[in-house]
Amino acid sequence: MSKLERREFLAAASAFAAAAAFAEARGAEPGDPSFQNNVPDPLLAGESLPTFKFALEKSVGKVVGGSSGKEATVLQLPISKGIAGVSMRLEPGAMRELHWHATAAEWAFVIDGRVRTSVIDPSGAAETNDFDPGDVWYFPRGHGHMLECLGDSPAHFVLIFDNGYFSEFGTFSISDWIGHTAKPLLAKNFGLPETAFDGFPKDEVYFARGSKPPEKPSTPLQGWKLPPLTHRYQLLAQPPHRTFDGGREWRVDSSRFPISTTITGVILDLDPGAIRELHWHPTADEWNYLITGTASVTLFGSHGRYRVETLETGDVGYIPQGYGHSIENVGTTPLRMLIGFNTGVYQTIDLSQWIAGNPADVLARNFGKPASLFEQFPRRDVFLAPGKPKA
Ligand code: MN
Numbered sequence: 001m002s003k004l005e006r007r008e009f010l011a012a013a014s015a016f017a018a019a020a021a022f023a024e025a026r027g028a029e030p031g032d033p034s035f036q037n038n039v040p041d042p043l044l045a046g047e048s049l050p051t052f053k054f055a056l057e058k059s060v061g062k063v064v065g066g067s068s069g070k071e072a073t074v075l076q077l078p079i080s081k082g083i084a085g086v087s088m089r090l091e092p093g094a095m096r097e098l099h100w101h102a103t104a105a106e107w108a109f110v111i112d113g114r115v116r117t118s119v120i121d122p123s124g125a126a127e128t129n130d131f132d133p134g135d136v137w138y139f140p141r142g143h144g145h146m147l148e149c150l151g152d153s154p155a156h157f158v159l160i161f162d163n164g165y166f167s168e169f170g171t172f173s174i175s176d177w178i179g180h181t182a183k184p185l186l187a188k189n190f191g192l193p194e195t196a197f198d199g200f201p202k203d204e205v206y207f208a209r210g211s212k213p214p215e216k217p218s219t220p221l222q223g224w225k226l227p228p229l230t231h232r233y234q235l236l237a238q239p240p241h242r243t244f245d246g247g248r249e250w251r252v253d254s255s256r257f258p259i260s261t262t263i264t265g266v267i268l269d270l271d272p273g274a275i276r277e278l279h280w281h282p283t284a285d286e287w288n289y290l291i292t293g294t295a296s297v298t299l300f301g302s303h304g305r306y307r308v309e310t311l312e313t314g315d316v317g318y319i320p321q322g323y324g325h326s327i328e329n330v331g332t333t334p335l336r337m338l339i340g341f342n343t344g345v346y347q348t349i350d351l352s353q354w355i356a357g358n359p360a361d362v363l364a365r366n367f368g369k370p371a372s373l374f375e376q377f378p379r380r381d382v383f384l385a386p387g388k389p390k391a
């Protein structure tokens, strides 16, 4: 190696080491095609797989009056490095105050009640939307927003963030910021007398409480200045993406909801005994919230590592990118699961599809079984199978 080659080699090696250290510090980035995605995660490098379940609704979280937020981040569920989630309830008259998230985009699904949001983008465009059960919102990383309970019933919604290190309790709130800024600075900032800021909250309000919002949204101070892309998508108001003997699936990614470039959402219904078949996602981690039912979730992590968890209503599950898994309704009632992926472009490879993509002789050789056996296998993707095999 010449002096020059050696210098280039050392520069490349140190760049690689720096990139690897960086990747390890932030975790593998889903959908990232670079080598950084291959840096092993120590948590997933052991002889057995760690737990991938967290009883979210059994946790306490943050409670203010009749409002609460319960979160699942890497603190509660260490495997969930790519996605965090929050189950939030707002009582009538309550709002989750104006805030932004420095490190994550926010996607949400409304389970009960009605919610109003406002969101600002860097061009100054602002949108106000009202949400019913089954509706979805998406706020890009860093865009300021608020959430209000509408009407006389409490609202319940599940928030999904495209970063497992995100914490809902570490977000940037407007009251926290203004409360810690000196009055002369605020007065100069807004061209107002200092007394205008007398009596402002000194600390973060988080859940603000007041009168119920008007039924029709009021006009913003600047007037209506709408963004080019809406932040609302009415997921369950659409027909299912696919319907099967045994269940159905609603899915929304950036092809249907263009602003949602980093998160895909799914509502999966499984009849008793039905199964979302063995599969994996090449480009995304998967986050599960069981809205109702009992699910047996299997996880395959290579090298003989296999783990099964039973999720009950209100539990959260997590499947790392590329790991094999399945979801089965092992209860006696219908199952509904909310699933989030940290990608705007959904991809899956199902085991039945993979097998159907190979000739019988290849399968015979692989398993040491007669080719005639594999002639009986499905010729197409199964995706979702009913509870009882067809007679
Ligand atoms: Mn938020």
Ligand code: MN
Pocket (backbone or CB within 6 Å): 279, 280, 281, 286, 319, 325
């Ligand atoms: Mn999956």
